[in-house]
Amino acid sequence: MTLKTLRSILCLEIAGSERLVFFTFAITSDRFTYPMSIFNPYAQIDRVEYKIVVALERLSEAFRVLLWEKGKALGLSPIQIQLLLFIRFHPQERCKVTLLAQEFNLTPSTVSEALRTLEQKGLLLRKTDSADTRSHTLALTEDGVAVAAQVADFADVMLPGLTRLSETERAGLLEQLLGLIAHLQHAGVIVPQRMCFACTYYRKTDSGHFCHFIKKHLEVRDLRVDCPEHVPRKPHGD
Numbered sequence: 001m002t003l004k005t006l007r008s009i010l011c012l013e014i015a016g017s018e019r020l021v022f023f024t025f026a027i028t029s030d031r032f033t034y035p036m037s038i039f040n041p042y043a044q045i046d047r048v049e050y051k052i053v054v055a056l057e058r059l060s061e062a063f064r065v066l067l068w069e070k071g072k073a074l075g076l077s078p079i080q081i082q083l084l085l086f087i088r089f090h091p092q093e094r095c096k097v098t099l100l101a102q103e104f105n106l107t108p109s110t111v112s113e114a115l116r117t118l119e120q121k122g123l124l125l126r127k128t129d130s131a132d133t134r135s136h137t138l139a140l141t142e143d144g145v146a147v148a149a150q151v152a153d154f155a156d157v158m159l160p161g162l163t164r165l166s167e168t169e170r171a172g173l174l175e176q177l178l179g180l181i182a183h184l185q186h187a188g189v190i191v192p193q194r195m196c197f198a199c200t201y202y203r204k205t206d207s208g209h210f211c212h213f214i215k216k217h218l219e220v221r222d223l224r225v226d227c228p229e230h231v232p233r234k235p236h237g238d
């Protein structure tokens with residue numbers, strides 16, 4: 001019997017506490033000497049922030065799986081689905097190759113390739129911009145609109161997990177997630193987002209949040225993640 005095992009058993013008999021046994025096993029395990037990475041399960045034990053990051057990673061994995069599942073039936077790749085949905089629900093001026101590349105953190109050539117495939121499938125029309133012949137306006141065809149309707153529910157399976165939370169809990173979760181997204185934007189990890197915390201019209205007030213576009217106090221539940229009226233805040237704006 002190794003010293004490590006003996007210490008675990010002694011701890012079990014003396015303390016009778018599952019939590020203490022768990023921690024004793026962890027600190028006597030060789031794995032504890034591994035780097036304090038977010039992805040080391042032993043390092044996660046008493047670091048809630050590590051566990052939240054890992055949980056978010058699992059959620060991003062869920063999106064990947066859901067997109068693949070939806071695309072399989074229709075012969076579409078995940079990025080083709082994301083482009084279809086973005087073009088369906090956003091104004092034409094946002095649907096340019098360079099902006100789409102920024103939106104999805106892809107190279108313009110990868111976006112162009114995906115758009116070309118959608119065009120070949122008869123789901124998308126590209127019209128040359130009369131003011132700038134290097135630029136194209138993108139629009140869905142009738143078939144494209146129909147396919148977008150078919151794929152638009154790809155993430156709906158997540159909703160029951162959220163609707164079982166109270167309204168206050170959901171609003172709190174939204175606020176925390178927006179704060180995390182704002183942090184990632186400031187850190188330069190993601191491109192500027194069309195959300196309240198990054199908007200010229202947004203002000204934090206003593207009583208909460210205020211939008212100068214609609215000139216109204218915003219409840220937490222009213223904060224936007226993808227707002228059509230959003231105007232990016234200047235880097236040194238308040």
Ligand code: SF4
Pocket residue numbers: 194195196197199200201202203210211212213214223224227228229230231
């Ligand atoms: S315009 Fe939209 S994004 Fe900007 S503060 Fe108002 S609701 Fe938020």
